[in-house]
Amino acid sequence: MEGSLEAGDFIVVNKFLYPRQAPLQIPFSESGIPFTEWEGSTRPTRNSIIVFKFPEGRKDDPANPAYVKRLVGLPGDTILIKAGVVFVNGVKLPQPYELKKGKTKAKSDNNSQLFPGVEEWNEDWYGPLYIPKKGDTIALNISSFLQWEDVIRGEQGDTSFFVQGHKFLLNGKAINSYTVRKDYFFVMGDNRDNSLDSRYWGYVPYDYLIGEVSFIYWSVDPYATGLSSWLRFNRMFKTVE
Numbered sequence: 001m002e003g004s005l006e007a008g009d010f011i012v013v014n015k016f017l018y019p020r021q022a023p024l025q026i027p028f029s030e031s032g033i034p035f036t037e038w039e040g041s042t043r044p045t046r047n048s049i050i051v052f053k054f055p056e057g058r059k060d061d062p063a064n065p066a067y068v069k070r071l072v073g074l075p076g077d078t079i080l081i082k083a084g085v086v087f088v089n090g091v092k093l094p095q096p097y098e099l100k101k102g103k104t105k106a107k108s109d110n111n112s113q114l115f116p117g118v119e120e121w122n123e124d125w126y127g128p129l130y131i132p133k134k135g136d137t138i139a140l141n142i143s144s145f146l147q148w149e150d151v152i153r154g155e156q157g158d159t160s161f162f163v164q165g166h167k168f169l170l171n172g173k174a175i176n177s178y179t180v181r182k183d184y185f186f187v188m189g190d191n192r193d194n195s196l197d198s199r200y201w202g203y204v205p206y207d208y209l210i211g212e213v214s215f216i217y218w219s220v221d222p223y224a225t226g227l228s229s230w231l232r233f234n235r236m237f238k239t240v241e
Helices: 142-156
Strands: 009-014 049-053 066-073 078-082 085-087 127-128 138-139 161-165 165-169 172-177 175-181 184-188 209-219
Touching: 066 085, 138 184, 142 161, 142 165, 142 175
Parallel strands: none
Antiparallel strands: 009 209, 049 066, 049 209, 066 184, 078 085, 078 127, 138 175, 161 165, 165 172
């Protein structure tokens, strides 16, 4: 999230906006706490900076499960990135004030490591990609399997969804479509060329949201020496936009 957030920033997160309970696990046990949505929960808004639980099951799952990124895509949106510029539903998304972006990659510089494995995309030429919403019925085919695999496994269980030849088996039953049970979101970092975000690992489920960043209450330079240069007073109590 550099430069909207910098290494050494301590942030206040409003956890009461989104339906995320805490703690996520019962102390001194291996039992998790079921997701609950309390009355008065608000819906996330596009362009806000959110904290969320890192989606599980990806090969580059970090040791720290809490992530901070900018929310760019809501359930039902279609994301498209052209020459490094983000478009949502065909409309150019306002760029963050502290956006860090270097030279734009050539359209031919493909990166098959991106989600969902489309070989013609890269970080600056990406999409269009649809973000699923609760109640969507999605058609299943071999070409779209990678896009929907994690969604279905996450909602049904890691071992319940298989591909056998050209057939899709869910809990042993052949299916050719699936109805989505949750809302999903698409996030990106403000340091666009150095951000492990939805372009790499996909959607954030609604029940993984933890809260929204309110402001920076304390900031230190982890690389500085001496008290006067270590404390960054200009960043303290700064709102994050």
